[in-house]
Amino acid sequence: VKKSRLETAETRKKIVETASRLFRRDGIHATGLAEIMTEAGLTHGGFYRHFESKDQLVAEAVGAGCESLSEVIDAVTKGETGKRAVKAIIENYLGTKHRDGAANGCAFASMACELARADDTTRSVTSEAFVALVDAIAAHMPRKKPEVATSDAIFMVSAMIGALTMSRVVNDAKLSASILHAAKEHLAER
Amino acid sequence: VKKSRLETAETRKKIVETASRLFRRDGIHATGLAEIMTEAGLTHGGFYRHFESKDQLVAEAVGAGCESLSEVIDAVTKGETGKRAVKAIIENYLGTKHRDGAANGCAFASMACELARADDTTRSVTSEAFVALVDAIAAHMPRKKPEVATSDAIFMVSAMIGALTMSRVVNDAKLSASILHAAKEHLAER
DNA sequence: TGTACATCAGTGAACGCGCGTTCACTGATGTAC
DNA sequence: TGTACATCAGTGAACGCGCGTTCACTGATGTAC
Numbered sequence: 001v002k003k004s005r006l007e008t009a010e011t012r013k014k015i016v017e018t019a020s021r022l023f024r025r026d027g028i029h030a031t032g033l034a035e036i037m038t039e040a041g042l043t044h045g046g047f048y049r050h051f052e053s054k055d056q057l058v059a060e061a062v063g064a065g066c067e068s069l070s071e072v073i074d075a076v077t078k079g080e081t082g083k084r085a086v087k088a089i090i091e092n093y094l095g096t097k098h099r100d101g102a103a104n105g106c107a108f109a110s111m112a113c114e115l116a117r118a119d120d121t122t123r124s125v126t127s128e129a130f131v132a133l134v135d136a137i138a139a140h141m142p143r144k145k146p147e148v149a150t151s152d153a154i155f156m157v158s159a160m161i162g163a164l165t166m167s168r169v170v171n172d173a174k175l176s177a178s179i180l181h182a183a184k185e186h187l188a189e190r
Numbered sequence: 191v192k193k194s195r196l197e198t199a200e201t202r203k204k205i206v207e208t209a210s211r212l213f214r215r216d217g218i219h220a221t222g223l224a225e226i227m228t229e230a231g232l233t234h235g236g237f238y239r240h241f242e243s244k245d246q247l248v249a250e251a252v253g254a255g256c257e258s259l260s261e262v263i264d265a266v267t268k269g270e271t272g273k274r275a276v277k278a279i280i281e282n283y284l285g286t287k288h289r290d291g292a293a294n295g296c297a298f299a300s301m302a303c304e305l306a307r308a309d310d311t312t313r314s315v316t317s318e319a320f321v322a323l324v325d326a327i328a329a330h331m332p333r334k335k336p337e338v339a340t341s342d343a344i345f346m347v348s349a350m351i352g353a354l355t356m357s358r359v360v361n362d363a364k365l366s367a368s369i370l371h372a373a374k375e376h377l378a379e380r
Numbered sequence: 381t382g383t384a385c386a387t388c389a390g391t392g393a394a395c396g397c398g399c400g401t402t403c404a405c406t407g408a409t410g411t412a413c
Numbered sequence: 414t415g416t417a418c419a420t421c422a423g424t425g426a427a428c429g430c431g432c433g434t435t436c437a438c439t440g441a442t443g444t445a446c
Contacts, residue, residue, distance in 0.1 A: 002408050003422050011422080027307060029219040032399060045403085046423040054400065102306075108356065113303045116292075116358040117217060123361040130360055155353070155372040162352020163345070166298065168306040170320055171313040182345040192441050193389050201389080222432060235436085236390040244433065 012050045014040045019061040020068070024110040025103035028058055028118070059122040062115065065107030066129030073136060085140040086156075090187050093160050094180045099167050109164040133157055156187055202240045204230045209251040210258070214300040215293035218248055218308075249312040252305065255297030256319030263326060275330040276346075280377050283350050284370045289357050299354040323347055346377055 003011065018040040022031045033054055034044040051057045076092045077085040092098065093106065102110045108130065115126050138146070138153040163183035167176045193201065208230040212221045223244055224234040241247045266282045267275040282288065283296070292300040298320065305316050328336070328343040353373035357366045 001406065001423055002410085002420070004409060007409095008422065027219070027303065029217070030307070033401090034399080042422095043424050044400095045425060048401070049422050108359070109303075110306075111303055112355045112359055113217065113299075113301055116300075116355065117220070120361065123359065127360040127362050127365060130356065131365065151368070151372045151375065154369055155349070155376040158353040158356045158369055158373060159345070159349035159376075160352070161356060162350070163348040165302045165306065165355070166320065166348045166351060169298070169302055169313065170317040171310065172317050175317060175321065178341070179344055179348055182341045183348060185341065186345040186349075191390060191439065192387070192443085194442060198389065223434090224432080232389095233391050234433095235392060238434070239389050 011040075011042070015042070015047070015050060016057065016060050016064050019057050020064040020107075021103045023058070023061050024065055024105065024107055028111060028114045033057075055119050055122070058118065059125050062107055062111070062118075062122055063125045063129065065111075066126070066133070068104070069106050069108075069129075070132060070136060073133070077140065082140060082142060086137065087188060089137060089140075090156075090160065090184055094163060094167075094184050096177075096180070099164060099176070099180065102168065106161065106164065108161045109168075112161065112165065130157070159183060159187060201230075201232070205232070205237070205240060206247065206250050206254050209247050210254040210297075211293045213248070213251050214255055214295065214297055218301060218304045223247075245309050245312070248308065249315050252297055252301070252308075252312055253315045253319065255301075256316070256323070258294070259296050259319075260322065260326060263323070267330065272330060272332060276327065277378060279327060279330075280346075280350065280374055284353060284357075284374050286367075286370070289354060289366070289370065292358065296351065296354065298351045299358075302351065302355065320347070349373060349377060 015036065019031070019036045022036055022039060025031075033047050036057075037044040037047055047057075051060075072092070073089055076088050080088050098105050108115070108126070115122065118126075134150060134153045134157055137156060138149040141149040141152060144152065160183060163179050167179040170176050170179065205226065209221070209226045212226055212229060223237050226247075227234040227237055237247075241250075262282070263279055266278050270278050288295050298305070298316070305312065308316070324340065324343045324347055327346060328339040331339040331342060334342065350373060353369050357369040360366050360369065
């Protein structure tokens with residue numbers, strides 16, 4: 001049954017968003033196309049009307065996940081400037097809500113080790129998103145020299161990704177909280 | 191053909207070490223038992239004479255990977271104390287050799303997002319190894335109060351894991367170097 | 381110390397299963413006149 | 414504006430493939446006497 005152009009575009013968007021959520025929740029490798037299509041309310045046979053391969057969907061879904069992170073950061077810093085904006089980002093990123101909600105959280109933290117082994121297109125998308133995130137944060141450090149702001153933002157982003165990831169890995173609630181707490185404390189200092 | 195007890199133990203050890211290397215290089219999900227057994231010089235049918243399941247091997251291989259990290263850190267800090275030992279760990283962990291040699295490197299950095307979704311046994315092994323690593327590093331900070339040393343070491347380890355992981359994700363050699371450089375600079379400061 | 385037998389590490393074929401991908405088909409949409 | 418037809422989004426069955434796991438079998442090892 002053919003669908004209108006509007007419906008087709010909406011279906012495609014829904015597949016990408018569903019995939020983005022499931023990849024972040026369960027990992028790229030562990031999420032099958034059939035599961036994504038079912039979750040999107042479709043049968044898996046129609047997948048190839050929208051995408052050439054799973055790899056293409058991965059690239060788009062990772063991109064969508066990164067965009068949603070940028071939107072969250074914009075929302076969190078709304079009205080704040082400088083140090084207060086940076087602090088808001090840190091508190092939000094390293095909060096237990098983010099730790100426990102990987103499905104809607106940072107794509108880097110939930111998929112980093114799979115992304116390191118992904119194809120070139122996906123890695124390019126990821127690299128650009130990383131730079132965009134760093135730039136967005138560096139923009140909240142207007143009193144620093146640009147190179148210093150960029151370097152500080154690069155470190156802040158990598159450190160937050162590492163801390164969030166490890167807080168999800170460890171099996172011990174207290175240790176998990178310590179990891180988040182230590183990172184918040186050390187990053188807020190500067 | 192039955193083997194002697196010594197040979198059996200050696201075979202088992204070889205399977206664990208091979209798995210540990212391949213899991214770190216290609217990821218846990220992406221590495222099959224047949225590949226591991228072939229790489230270890232065996233046929234895949236014999237796997238279940240040594241292990242109950244892939245999950246059991248994963249837990250042991252991750253544990254072995256963590257132990258090898260501790261050994262590297264011991265080797266790197268040999269003869270050094272205090273700040274110089276910490277600096278040696280940072281330089282070694284965030285070096286390009288480590289970045290480009292995931293197969294023999296830190297198990298956290300190469301598998302973190304898969305470990306976050308692993309079974310309870312594996313996550314326990316990982317958590318304990320994380321604590322051991324943190325304690326080993328905190329032991330090189332004798333002038334700090336114990337709680338401060340632990341907190342600093344927790345942050346240092348999570349930040350290094352995040353930086354190394356992201357340096358492997360990005361597609362751009364300069365950016366990758368910047369990530370490692372920024373982390374080295376910021377962590378050396380304290 | 382020597383013999384008879386149970387054990388079991390390793391082989392290689394096979395199992396069911398879910399994966400990514402393909403395809404014949406359906407029927408509403410969009411287009412051409 | 415109405416009609417005829419080509420397009421193509423979505424269905425559901427099927428494809429080959431590699432996965433983790435099982436199993437009958439082999440023959441050297443380890444044990445019991």
